[in-house]
Amino acid sequence: MKREIIINGGRRETRVAILEDEKLVELLHDRPEISRTVGNVYLGKVEAVLPGMQAAFVDIGAEKSAFLHAADLLEPDEEDDDDATSGGNDSGGSGGRGGRGRGGRPSRGRNGPGQRKIPNIQDHVQRGQNILVQVTKEPISTKGPRVTRQISFAGRFLVFMPYASRIGVSRKIDSRDERTRLKKLVQQHLPKDSGGVIVRTVAREMDDGQVKRELKTLLNTWSKVNRKGNFARLKAPVLVHREASLTSTLIRDTFSEKVDRLLVDSKQLYGEIQAYLRELDPDLLDRVKHYRDAEPIFDKFGIEAEIQQLFRPRVDLPSGGYVIVEPTEALVSIDVNTGRYTGRKDPEKTILRTNLEAASEIARQIRLRDLGGIIVIDFIDMDSQGNRDKVLHELRTNLGRDRARTRAFQISALGLIEMTRQRVRPALWDMMAAPCPACDGSGKVFKPAVVIRRLERSIRRVSHDDREQRLTIRVHPEVALYLMEEEPKFLRHLQRTAGLDIDLRDDPIIPMDEFRLVSQPAGRDVTERYAVA
Numbered sequence: 001m002k003r004e005i006i007i008n009g010g011r012r013e014t015r016v017a018i019l020e021d022e023k024l025v026e027l028l029h030d031r032p033e034i035s036r037t038v039g040n041v042y043l044g045k046v047e048a049v050l051p052g053m054q055a056a057f058v059d060i061g062a063e064k065s066a067f068l069h070a071a072d073l074l075e076p077d078e079e080d081d082d083d084a085t086s087g088g089n090d091s092g093g094s095g096g097r098g099g100r101g102r103g104g105r106p107s108r109g110r111n112g113p114g115q116r117k118i119p120n121i122q123d124h125v126q127r128g129q130n131i132l133v134q135v136t137k138e139p140i141s142t143k144g145p146r147v148t149r150q151i152s153f154a155g156r157f158l159v160f161m162p163y164a165s166r167i168g169v170s171r172k173i174d175s176r177d178e179r180t181r182l183k184k185l186v187q188q189h190l191p192k193d194s195g196g197v198i199v200r201t202v203a204r205e206m207d208d209g210q211v212k213r214e215l216k217t218l219l220n221t222w223s224k225v226n227r228k229g230n231f232a233r234l235k236a237p238v239l240v241h242r243e244a245s246l247t248s249t250l251i252r253d254t255f256s257e258k259v260d261r262l263l264v265d266s267k268q269l270y271g272e273i274q275a276y277l278r279e280l281d282p283d284l285l286d287r288v289k290h291y292r293d294a295e296p297i298f299d300k301f302g303i304e305a306e307i308q309q310l311f312r313p314r315v316d317l318p319s320g321g322y323v324i325v326e327p328t329e330a331l332v333s334i335d336v337n338t339g340r341y342t343g344r345k346d347p348e349k350t351i352l353r354t355n356l357e358a359a360s361e362i363a364r365q366i367r368l369r370d371l372g373g374i375i376v377i378d379f380i381d382m383d384s385q386g387n388r389d390k391v392l393h394e395l396r397t398n399l400g401r402d403r404a405r406t407r408a409f410q411i412s413a414l415g416l417i418e419m420t421r422q423r424v425r426p427a428l429w430d431m432m433a434a435p436c437p438a439c440d441g442s443g444k445v446f447k448p449a450v451v452i453r454r455l456e457r458s459i460r461r462v463s464h465d466d467r468e469q470r471l472t473i474r475v476h477p478e479v480a481l482y483l484m485e486e487e488p489k490f491l492r493h494l495q496r497t498a499g500l501d502i503d504l505r506d507d508p509i510i511p512m513d514e515f516r517l518v519s520q521p522a523g524r525d526v527t528e529r530y531a532v533a
Helices: 176-189 208-228 246-254 267-280 282-287 303-309 347-369 385-399 428-432 448-462 477-486 490-498
Strands: 003-009 014-020 023-030 041-050 055-059 066-069 130-137 146-148 158-161 167-169 196-199 238-241 261-264 288-290 314-316 322-327 332-337 373-378 406-408 416-421 470-475 501-506 515-520
Touching: 003 246, 003 267, 014 246, 023 246, 023 303, 023 347, 023 428, 066 130, 158 208, 167 176, 176 196, 176 208, 208 238, 246 267, 261 267, 267 282, 267 288, 282 288, 322 347, 332 347, 347 385, 347 428, 385 406, 385 416, 448 470, 448 477, 448 490, 448 515, 470 477, 477 501, 490 501
Parallel strands: 003 261, 066 146, 167 196, 261 288, 332 373, 470 501
Antiparallel strands: 003 014, 014 023, 041 055, 041 130, 041 238, 055 066, 130 146, 158 196, 314 322, 322 332, 373 416, 406 416, 470 515
């Protein structure tokens, strides 16, 4: 598979696009106004301890208090994925509140068979206590950030955890001999009782010198944080360690021999990336190119055009089917339809082909839109269990390329697939858009007929006020056109029944589902006084 990283650098914004086989699969933004706190370490102050929730709220200086669950007091699993660490992946981190742990798995709060016992939160933190925590999840919607006491620092090959005690290897390294070799390498250079380490997936065939250099860097980072986090000297809340920039994190975590090319249009960023790679991995320097063409880099690769289509609910499939993506507050709903594709003879083959195309595209859209939490996919019903398995396998295979952890369950009796995906920050749409002032974020506006009925009820209210004799009604041109074509007698009837002199004007400045009532001759806007639902 051909992989490319395209970076568009600007004075106020840096955009990073990740392409696989020339298709956009990830889009990242870095702007001054976008909060990026995942990986940051704070000396926080415990504001409240809630034993009933097995959680505490910690003031880290953010707008809302951070959430600390008792499960985040535990040392990570011995062979947990390297992507589970808070600082190790721009899309990684722990799962959200509400009964789900890392990666959307059921929370360890249920101490069932095979699960580690979660400590009582009140035995480890007390109100007013200063504690060192690391952000694992950005504030999303009405919730504050999520934090952990299991501090971790990610390098290119290793993740160092000062409060852990074991050495683990990413599950994605499946060779037993290689896992054993890597563990021994780390053990040779890790000082006794200094902490734990997870060997990351990219560390395959890592040599002795690389282990030694990276451990030294990570231990030095922790030493600096430990000095800054002196409880007696600092007044909480205070930031004691800031995670690397988006570009540096991306290079560290994703730019490897599996990436064919990194193209950047900013001379400054090009220089920074080269300097970073000279220290990190000089063998990759020849894959970094400075883009100098006059045509904007995102236009050159068709990325800008795809961004324009990115937030539309409908996504067309090659065969003629389509997918509808609808994020809600509780979950993301995805529906698959055959559309104009009807096949030839066998309806089951038609449905299977559409579902297979949809499975691949859905996995891409989830990554591209950075959707997280609970996702429910309604594939077209299939009679054959074998075909159901094929669709599930296709979805899981494509999800396997995602840097965030995902889990897709078996197709239910209703033909639904339930899945979860790590969510550590708001989805791309929430970061780039604001609620529509006309529809209040619903994505819809009232039809002209509904606007007219609302207007009619408001005029009835005006008719009971002796102060008003003449009104000018201002509406959107489409509403005015509707009146002319569908209800031409409306105005005359309204004047007669309300006993008012009414003048109707179209005004393109007025939103489509609103109107204005202007009292004459004074010219006062009296809409708020008389408007009704």
